[in-house]
Amino acid sequence: MKQTYLAQRVIDLKPSGIRKFFDIVATMKDVISLGIGEPDFTTPDHILQAGIRSLQGGQTHYTSNAGRRQLRQALAEHLQKRYGVVYDPATEIVVSVGVSEALYMTMTALLNPGEEVIIPTPCFVAYQAEVILAGGTPVEVPTLARDGFQLDPQAFEAAITPRTKAVLIGYPNNPTGAVASRQSLLEVARIAEKHDLIVVSDELYDQLVYGVEHVCFPALPGMWQRTILLGGFSKNYAMTGWRIGFAAAPADLIKGLARVHQYTIMSAPTIAQDAALEALLNGAQAVEEMRQEYNRRRLLIVNGLNQLGLPTIEPHGAFYAFPEITVTGLDEETFAQKLLEEERVAVVPGSAFGLGGEGYVRCSYATAYEKIEQALERFARFMRRYG
Ligand SMILES: Cc1ncc(COP(=O)(O)O)c(C=O)c1O
Numbered sequence: 160m161k162q163t164y165l166a167q168r169v170i171d172l173k174p175s176g177i178r179k180f181f182d183i184v185a186t187m188k189d190v191i192s193l194g195i196g197e198p199d200f201t202t203p204d205h206i207l208q209a210g211i212r213s214l215q216g217g218q219t220h221y222t223s224n225a226g227r228r229q230l231r232q233a234l235a236e237h238l239q240k241r242y243g244v245v246y247d248p249a250t251e252i253v254v255s256v257g258v259s260e261a262l263y264m265t266m267t268a269l270l271n272p273g274e275e276v277i278i279p280t281p282c283f284v285a286y287q288a289e290v291i292l293a294g295g296t297p298v299e300v301p302t303l304a305r306d307g308f309q310l311d312p313q314a315f316e317a318a319i320t321p322r323t324k325a326v327l328i329g330y331p332n333n334p335t336g337a338v339a340s341r342q343s344l345l346e347v348a349r350i351a352e353k354h355d356l357i358v359v360s361d362e363l364y365d366q367l368v369y370g371v372e373h374v375c376f377p378a379l380p381g382m383w384q385r386t387i388l389l390g391g392f393s394k395n396y397a398m399t400g401w402r403i404g405f406a407a408a409p410a411d412l413i414k415g416l417a418r419v420h421q422y423t424i425m426s427a428p429t430i431a432q433d434a435a436l437e438a439l440l441n442g443a444q445a446v447e448e449m450r451q452e453y454n455r456r457r458l459l460i461v462n463g464l465n466q467l468g469l470p471t472i473e474p475h476g477a478f479y480a481f482p483e484i485t486v487t488g489l490d491e492e493t494f495a496q497k498l499l500e501e502e503r504v505a506v507v508p509g510s511a512f513g514l515g516g517e518g519y520v521r522c523s524y525a526t527a528y529e530k531i532e533q534a535l536e537r538f539a540r541f542m543r544r545y546g
Contacts, residue, residue, distance in 0.1 A: 168291055175284045176511025180495065184505045191534045193460075193522040194505040196333060198397035198478070202434070203445035206396060209437030213430040220429060224421045226254025226405070227432045233439040234405055241365075242375035244383060250410040253417050254403070254427045254435075258363045259285060261389045261406040261416075264423070265359055266293035268415035269387075274324040276359075279310045280513030281481075283333045283361070287513065295324070301515030304472055304483060308337035312346040319354050326351060328376070329361040331368060334512045334521035335481045336474020341374045348379045357412075358386045363404070364477040366395040366446050369454045371475045377407075384409055387416070394477070395446050396438040401431040453478050456524040456531055463535040464522070467542045478525040481509065485518045487545040495520055497545075502537040 163170065177194070184190050201207070225231060231248035238244050246252050255261040262285060270276070272294045278286050280299045287297040300318050302308045315326070328347065330339035339347075351358050360376035377386040391404025406416050460480050464471040469482040484494045491508035498504050509516030524531060 168294075172288050172291060177284055177507050180499075180505065180507060183499065187499070187503065190499070190503045190505050191526070191530050191537065192505040193524070193526055193531070193534055194507050195523055195525065196479075197399040198394060198449065198525045199527060200397040200449055202396065202398050202401070203438075203442060205441055205445075206398070206434050206438045210401070210430045210434035213433035218429050218433060222426045222429050222432060224426055225252065225417055226427055227429075227436070230254055230432050230436045230439075233436055234407070237439050238375070238388075238407065242378045244375055244378045244388070244407075246407045247410065251413050252405055252407045253413055253420055254405050254432060255391075255420065256402045256424055256427050257393055257404040258361055258389045258391045259404075260420070260424060260427075261391070261404050262286070262289045262359075262361070263292070264416045264419040265387050265389065265406060266290050266295060267419045268412070269293070269325060269357060270295035271324075273322060275320060275322045277315060277318050277323060277326040277356075278513070279315070279326075279328060281308075281332075281334050281509060281516040281519070282327075282329055282513055284511060286327055286329070290327070296322070298323070299514045301513075302335070302337070303515065304470075307472060308332060308335040308481075309339060309343040310347060312343075312350060315347065316350050316354075319350070319356070323354065323356060325357040325359055327359045327361070329363075331364040331373065331476025333364070333477055334479050334507070334509065334516070335472075336477050336479045338368055338371050338373060338476040341372075344374050344376060344379060348376075348382050351385060352381060356385070358382065359389065360386055361389045363389065363391050364394050365390060367450055367453060367478060368476045369450075369457060373476065387412060392435050392438055396435075396442050397449060398431075398434070398438065401428070401434055403427055403431040403435045452528075453524060456526070456528050459528065460522060460524045460531050460535070463531075464538070467535070467538055468546050469538075469542070478523055480522045480524060481519050482522065483519050487542070489545060491516070491518060491520050498538075498541055502541050504534050504537045504541075
């Protein structure tokens, strides 16, 4: 027998720094978790009911590969109304199993062996892995707190080589909560155009912004042609478990993505598609109510962390705060471990999200207001020892 039958690129993948932590949390009692990257809300009831109706109505079959026509139509209308971007639902949208699968089909469809994808970090933990699994090479470009975690155009351009195929951006950002400014995205656009790069824009948290606008990347001048827009329902509509999202792009690119999707997934879950249609048609008020509650919690946690001496830039999107913890003299792994063991509060070490995350931890505020209050009291005790 061989020692292992696994492919080298799989052996080389780092286990997610988030999962590792949550295996420990699962064995402990009385933990307040600021670690989970998903809404604490259950999916709004009218969306649940649409899923139930779908099941009870016998919608237990495959849909077309690209997803239900009505859902693609509704997605096209939603994107046009919200951002002024126009996609043909017949040829320019594929419904996916969350942004996770949309990332998989995008990278598999785009990358030849050894081609590089530039990824501003810290970022969602799957980005680098998806590039590697597709045979490509991720090139991380750290973003900095002093720039509000916006991409530095010079650092971006310096990372481009003849092998660079694409840049993968994710705003509003997990884990920093940064929302890219129009100015910063115009710089990305300028450089992408100059070097003929594809831009993959993960806009999963697009509706969760607080007091700033979310700029949809393909809506920028000249960018529609070179952008693959990824989006979904997991965060905006509290639908993580339904596993539903989409990719939208010019028809020639979508043709490639859809081919990967067709042979790996066939079609996204049918009941989830029916629930997603209801979310798009009638979900705006529920999203607004959740957004307002996140905003209340956001102010609580950001002010609380700053008052405790943990510098935290104001996050304008998603539901994460990203405090710097270096004043404690601990590295982010030790900080997270001690905070969990000594105070029973779970956070995620920033280094789990790539370069630039060292010295930070991610605190999710998709957790009840009262729990965040208690967590801050525990942080305060911890800081009396390490501050
Ligand atoms: C930025 C970002 N993209 C994609 C995903 C995956 O989402 P989905 O549930 O749509 O697969 C996540 C989940 O945490 C995320 O934070």
